[in-house]
Each structure stands twice: as C-alpha cells, then as structure tokens.
Amino acid sequence: MYNDYLGKDIPKLGFGLMRLPMKGSEIDMEQTKAMVDRFMEAGFTYFDTAYAYINGQSEVAVKEAIVKRYPREAFQIATKLPTWLVKKPEDCGKLLDTQLERTGAGYFDFYLLHALNKDNAKKMEELGAWEFGVKMKEKGLIKHFGFSFHDKAENLDWILSRHPEAEFVQLQINYIDWDSDDVQARQCYEVAEKYNKPIIIMEPVKGGSLAVMRPEVQKIFKQARPDLSVASWAIRYAASLDGVITVLSGMSNIEQMEDNISYMKDFKPLNDEEREIINQAILELKKVPLIPCTACRYCVDDCPQKVAIPEIFRSYNDYKLYNNLEGTKGHYRWVTGGKGKASDCIGCASCESHCPQHIRIIETLQEIAGVLE
Secondary structure, three states: OOOOOOOOOOOOEEEEOOOOOEEOOEEOHHHHHHHHHHHHHOOOOEEEOOOOHHHHHHHHHHHHHHHOOOOHHHOEEEEEEOHHHOOOOHHHHHHHHHHHHHHOOOOEEEEEEEEEOHHHHHHHHHOOHHHHHHHHHHHOOEEEEEEEEOOOHHHHHHHHHHOOOOOOEEEEOOOOHHHOOOOOHHHHHHHHHHOOOOEEEEOOOOOOOOOOOOHHHHHHHHHHOOOOOHHHHHHHHHHOOOOEEEEEEOOOOHHHHHHHHHHHOOOOOOOHHHHHHHHHHHHHHOOOOOOOOOOOOOOOOOOOOOEOHHHHHHHHHHHHHHOOHHHHHHHHHHHOOOOEOHHHOOOOOHHHHHOOOOOOHHHHHHHHHHHHO
16 A cells, blocks of 8 residues: 555646647647646646657647746646667767757656566666666756556566666556456556555546447446546546556547546545446446457468458457547557558458467458448
C-alpha cells in the first residue's frame, strides 16, 4: 500500500496532449486554448506531451496555450525523451534542449524515458540516458525523472530493480487490460507497488474504445447511472487505484473536456456496487465471439504477401468488442504499415495449413477487408 507519495496532491485528471483538435494538419490553437482554460479553471494542472506527439506540434502548443498564458508555478508539464532517436550519449542533451525551446517551459516537472521495454532500457543504459536524467534533475531542468512502459511485468521488475533513480512509472491501465495476458496491467501495477513507485496512468479509455462500447454493454452502464457517460466509468476505475499521480485523458474537444470535468472535479472513487457494474460489463464483453487466434505466428512465415495476419485479427477482435470503427481503422493502418493488408491475400491457403486453431483465414481476411479498408 502507498502512503505519502510523489504527486499525491496533484488532481487526478491529467490532460494528454496527443489528440488535440486539428485544423487540417495544424493544431487548432484557439480551441486548444479554450480547452486549457476550462481545464485550469476547474482546478486541474497536469499536462502530458512528448517529443513525437503531432509531429512535434504538441510541445509547441504547450508554449502557446499554457506557458505564455499562465504563471509557471500554476501547472505541471510532463514530456518524454524519444528513446528511438538516441543514437549516442550527446543526443539526450540535444533533444532536451529542443524540447525546452519548443515549450518555453524553463524546466519539466516530470521527464520520462519514452516507451521503455527491456531491450531499449538496456540501450538507454549503454548510452547514459539514466545518468543524464539524474544530472538534469541536479541542474533543475527536470524536477522528477521516470519512464513510460510498454512490456511485460517481469521486464518492469527488471528495470526497477536496476534503476532506483526512477521516481515514478507511466503504465497503461484500464478495466479491460487489468487481467490481459498481453498488457498485464494488474501485474505491472503490482510491480510498481512492490517498488513503491507512484503511477501515471495512460490509456484509461483504451484509445477511446471504452467510450464507444457495444449497445448491450452501454446499457449496463446507463441503467446503473444514466447521468454518467460510458467513458466516465473507465476514468474513475483508473483514478480509484492507490498510488496514482494522475490519469491521462487525451481530450480532442471541449465536449470531452466538460464530460471529464463533470465527474472528476469532485472525484469520488468507485464503490463496491460500481465495481460490480464494471464486472458485469466485462462479462458481457466476454460473450462476444472472437477470432480464436493465439498469435502463434505459424501462418506468417510462408505467406507470399507478408500479410500481418495475427495483428489484423487482433484489430478486428477489438472492433467486435468495442464497436469503435474509426479507432480500429486507425490501428489497422498502423499494424499493416509496411506489411500486407487483408485485401492483399491471394488465397494460396498456405496459412490455413499451418493454423493450429483451424481458422478459416482466407474467408476471415476477406470479411475484414470489407470492413476496415
């Protein structure tokens, strides 16, 4: 159990600046300013960005919408070192300088090594990124140093056992991924708790999927609390966990902002009855017939079109679960980037002869192409 911890008094809703409103290829700065003003007016203070968000525009928006318009002590800015761009030790300093110039923030309240897994955590050791973070903290350019994480719980344990200088960790946690074998949200949370590291929660609504649910699942939530949005259950679930600094919500419009403020301004953790409602929703989702792919990848090796079959099936399963067509199409484009799409299948049946689950792969890919392409 956490007692007193870093960031305990920070309001539990953070503004994720990854999905800001756009005008064509540019951030809609006036709408962003209006959202920032409403957020601050409601008493919230934590803003999360990263070097790569919106091709660097997100960090610039920090300067224009926040830094230039509010006293520096009135808010917290978190940003992230893009680990994939660190090729030599001096890159860390160059990237941080760019981020400080873009944001005009003077210093970062929270600075993270971005998207760590075991492999790039080792690379960051070799390139001195961990020592860099400590030095920048000593210089006052960083107030608190940690990392965001996308890997298995055992690898989180490995990293935290080697790096006590990490003051916090950012994890993907939501009620669907809590017991997921892939994300391992519960196990990762328990590892962070073991090392007494407070948590910033990302993807509490699973990229919007837990806001746009199947009708039968929405009905469960709406019958219990017709006054609350479906998304509110996911945000409150995450914020109810112990040891949470804040829960990031990537808000794209003022309506989403107002909805989040409506139940987070005077945040009340979930009670036992509400937890049971979420359990009912999870059970309802488990009834949905899914493609029984185990991602063994036996189908992939001999595919002449290099179709990303397991990734495509996973995207389609997400669509069947959450009914979020636009979100699924975006994920589908991402997982098939540089690989074969469902429509690239030529029907050679090599994959079907290798599938231990006896999935009708050709027929299923045709169905998916009709929906997601």
